[in-house]
Amino acid sequence: MFNYTLRRILTVVPTLLVLIIFSFYLMRLAPGGPFTSEKPLPPAVMKNVLERYGMDQPLYVQLWTYIKNIVFHFDFGPSFSQKDRTVNDVIAQGFPVTLTYGFWSAVFVLVLGIPLGIVAALRHNSFWDYTMTGLAIFSQIFPNFVLAPILVLLFTLSWGLLPGGGWNGGQWEYIIMPAIALGTSYMAGVARLTRGSMLEVLNAPFILTARSKGLPERTIIWRHALKPALLPTLTYMGPVFVYMITGSVFIDVFFSTGGIGQDFIDGAYSRDYAMLLGLAVLYSLLTFTLNLLLDLMYAWIDPKVRSNL
């Protein structure tokens, strides 16, 4: 298990390297640059600016310097568009915000989605099952960029219950809507998937064995059925985390949370190379970490996977 984890962590290094090199050259290929504007800068000023950010050097030297600074100083360089701030500063400020409501959103997805799916499966073909399946299908068709305006329309404009945006140091009323808007369709997906796999597991021969032992239904569900029923859900959570991370860019902008997504969008508009590259590295690290966690959980649940690690 330890070796496996170590191996996985070591594979990140070449992956990140490839990602940095590709993104670096791709961004430079796009027309325009951080200092292009409608009124061109005087040549002398331009020369000064380029020198300050090291952009007078050949591309491969710039790339080498960039990588060297990350490896030796964990420094992602100065932002090209936000004066006197480094990419590290920007991440340190915006990332905790995105991470906070992202975490609560994931909690919402799992804590609501899994029990809903289980209850629907246990009350198979009943009123509750139909209601929940219907609701799940209904909410699954709402992507976050449709749901977010609807939530604001209802909870802020109509009922005045929740603030329509902002962060205010992360008080709970500012977290609720971003978290729900980000998570709802995935919560519905988790509920439907859990229901389906629970139904399948309950028909498995080993559940009949458990019944023949005289175990009460509650024990059968908790001890025998839950683990295998959650495996497909766990697999599904891998891509869900990635979607949630990318989805958070929109949520940050829409709710003006001050999260990292806003900086990502701004960086893209202003060709802030350092910012974009830094955030690309951050997002891929996040994706990697979550996927590794999922795989380890998978191994924890499934003994067959464990013995193959």
Place this chain on the structure above:
Amino acid sequence: MTLLSVKNLKIRFRSGDGKIHAVNDVSFDMAQGQKLALVGESGSGKSQIALAIMGLLARNAEVEGEILYDGRNLLDLSRSELNRLRAKEIALIFQDPMSSLNPYMTIERQLGEVVELHEGASRSAARKRALDVMDAVKIPDAKNRLKAYPHEFSGGMRQRIVIAMALICKPRLILADEPTTALDVTVQAQIMALLDDIQRDMGTAVLLITHDLGVVAGFCEDTMVLYGGRMMEAAPTLSLFDAPGHPYTRGLLRAVPRITEDDAELSAIPGSPPNQTGAPTACPFAPRCVDAIAECHRILPTMQDGRACIRPVEELT
């Protein structure tokens, strides 16, 4: 003394195209320590009888008749009353050891939970019992294998674990539903020998459900033959093999390969299993029977002198 008495058991399943009459008017008695075989082909309703005794029939099943265990009708018991009997008094051995063990739990827990449930044993006491019963079914190196998962065992070993699970509370009745079907022949023989030993040591009654007459011959004192959910013949195993009294039993025995007659051609029973939609009105075997006469297609024969056939034994081919 009678341990189990099944009386006029009828099992029907609601389905899209009418009711499937899976088991029709089956009656039999089992004494304590008796070894009884229930023989029939796929779809003859033999497994459903075992599930009915355990109270584990599918939800769309309708049951009629009586299943008296120790004088109590199991069909009248509540779920929790049944749960007290399951594994403690009556245990079920399933056909497929590959899928009937929980792949996500250690063997120790799967064995141990039965003792914890029925006897209130502690974890460590349950572990001790799991170890004892694994030794009893001759699983080598049991001590070091307690923490193993089902996928770490071979098919034969898994079936031993399934048997151990059925034995752990020393039930008075074991229902063995095709216990060797999923195993290869040499392992089959080992498993049957094991069941035989255990049965003798513990005095447990065993209802062996199988389609394999070879398995029956060496194990059971008495045999019942089922076809289309009806009893065809019931007799002591030896006399059934010697002088089968029902055309179906005769056909079955002719289909068994014999080592003594290596050039003898194996005969199959022509035709296919009956459609069991709707209540039976005639002998279900009549369409495939070589001895059938016109009445056979009209009259529903009942069990008389251990056979359900309107034609006298002497007239059969």
